[in-house]
Amino acid sequence: MDISVVVPAYNEVESLPELTSWIKDVMQKHGFSYEVIIIDDGSNDGTWDKIEELNQVDAAVKGIKFRRNYGKSAALNVGFEVVKGDVVITMDADLQDSPDEIPELYRRIKEEKLDLISGWKKKRYDPLTKTIPTKFFNAATRKMSGINNLHDFNCGLKAYRSEVVKNIEVYGEMHRYIPVLAKWAGFKKIEEQVVEHRARKYGTTKFGFSRFINGFLDLLSIFFVGKFGKRPMHFFGAMGVLSFLIGTIMALWIIGEKLYHIAKHIKIEREVTEQPLFYIALVAVILGSQLFLTGFVAELVSRNSSNRNNYQIEKEVV
Template sequence: MNLSIVIPLLNEEESLLELHNWIVKVMTLHQFSYEILFIDDGSRDKSWSIIAQLSVENPNVKGIRFLKNFGKSQALHAGFARAQGDVIITMDADLQDNPEEIPQLYDMIINQHYDLVSGWKKKRYDSVVAKNLPSKLFNWAARKTSGVELNDFNCGLKAYKNIVVKNIEVSGEMHRYIPVLAKNAGFDKIGEKVVLHQARKYGVTKFGMDRFVNGFLDLITIWFLSRFGKRPMHLFGLLGSIMFVIGFFATFFIIVVKLIKLNTGYSTILVTDNPLFYIALTSMIIGTQLFLAGFLGEIILRTKNNEERYKIATEINF
């Protein structure tokens, strides 16, 4: 099979039929073998009914319905687990991603041998203040932190080799950072393609300004996981050891000074009356806690089990 098109969605009943017909037109024109995987992330409108009807009319349509809204990352994770195509395309269901871009993305993966190609919505139709400027700041921070030189991490239109999606774990809200996850997994050939951005035709956006705050927090998380996710002792153990040593030598210094003054007849105060003693003691306690945090992190990594991250209500054609 040439293509698996994974489409996460939430309450997009107005656009699904039009999007399906558009994709089928492109697939037929280019003679691709394909499957369309609609991942209904707990929609409360008629989205699932439309997907079910499309699956009857088109055997290439498959659907997964979550019991409730688990988030875009979980929807992508479910789609990636079931995708069978040589190339996996992800796109949003709101018609802002153009299916006409799919053949070129496919060509970049198959003939130019990219592991992953990310879309870049260079010209956007969103509000400049509400989305464009925060998005530029977010993408700049993501580039500097991750080392992945992409201009648009948030673009939902991406293409992957099958082996890439089978070797990454998309959890939490890490869908923005799939290229970073791919790089961390060893897939270095990451490309970018300028794609058309279309104004939303139906409904309203499901993301508010909080996505940028959450995005920056997730960026810190993925930076930490990429650097220390498999060796937390290297960070917490190092910081804990440094703080403990500083506190220990500060305490040792206080005691030595106290003894010298006693032996030489100088007046002195109680050790417990010295503010530096409490600073040193606090440093030793925090250092011990950090060291234990790293130690426990190492134990958890060696004993953790995969957790169920979403509950599926119904599947079609799998």
């Protein structure tokens, strides 16, 4: 099969007939074999009934229904598990992504041998309350991930080699950072393509302000897990040793100063326990010990994890 299109949908009953018809027209025009997998993310507006209806008309339209709303990341992850196409396209169900972009995305994945293409909605129809935070997160993601050639990490319209989606796990709010997940998994041929952003035709946006907080926390999680997931002691241990040493040096300085005053018979104005620096040193020593122990426990958990030796192997000759 040439193409699998994965479409997360939450209360999008009005847009699905037009979207699937549009995808079908594009696929038939270019002679692609394809499937459209729609994941109903706990909708309550009849979305699943519409998916079943569309499946009766066109067997290429398939569906998966969640019992409740889990979020876009969960929908994508489940969709990625069942896709059969050589190239996987993800797009939103709200008709803001254009299926007319699919042939060029497919061509570039195949001819340029790319792992992932992320869409860039250069001209957007979203309100400032959405575009300004998005620009901030994109800038932060570029800085932390080192993927400097992408302007829009969160664009729903993306294309992947099937191998990519089979080797990444998307959860939480991680759908915003799939290019980062792909990079950490060893897929480095990541490019961008300017795509059309259309105004929403039906319904309202399903995302609130909390997504920005969750998205930022997930970005930190990706950075930490990708860099230290298999060696947590390198992070916690280094921080712990540094804090412990700083606290110890400060404590020794205070004690040494007191001993010097005693040896020289100099009047001591304040006892050791009356100095603020003593308590700062004490906190640094305790914090350093806790961080080191945290790293030790995390290392034990990592070594006993079923995924401790789960490495991405691109090719093999046996």
